[in-house]
């Protein structure tokens with residue numbers, strides 16, 4: 001019997017013995033090209049998606065292991081207030097250059113602004129430790145995440 005999981009709220013079925021990585025399934029099976037394939041070895045963070053709300057490298061996740069899981073990709077960002085805030089701040093601060101790293105970073109940032117009680121630059125830098133940006137856009141990326149966290153999470157009067 002096929003196994004079922006959801007991607008951006010839509011149900012997907014795959015064979016339980018399918019030896020396909022999640023990033024391949026997203027890009028080639030479902031046509032969701034926003035998730036990037038970088039190193040393929042859990043070294044760059046370009047392929048990060050949320051699995052039940054937790055950032056995971058989709059290059060090393062096999063679809064056959066995902067029964068019952070809820071996957072969110074960069075294509076889902078417009079659907080949540082936190083995602084829309086991140087998109088707005090990344091655009092406002094021009095946080096990126098070629099953009100290859102950004103879908104993974106945005107999904108990591110989504111989990112961060114939802115979960116982290118600490119929105120300091122040091123906490124954001126720690127959260128992004130597993131992400132490489134070959135364009136050197138990290139300062140603007142960090143600033144966009146900090147601005148998003150402040151807008152979403154900081155108590156009134158401390159902004």
Ligand code: FES
Nearest residue numbers: 038039040042059
């Ligand atoms: S492609 Fe998955 S971590 Fe680099």
Ligand code: FES
Nearest residue numbers: 097098133134135
């Ligand atoms: S913006 Fe080019 S790799 Fe990050």
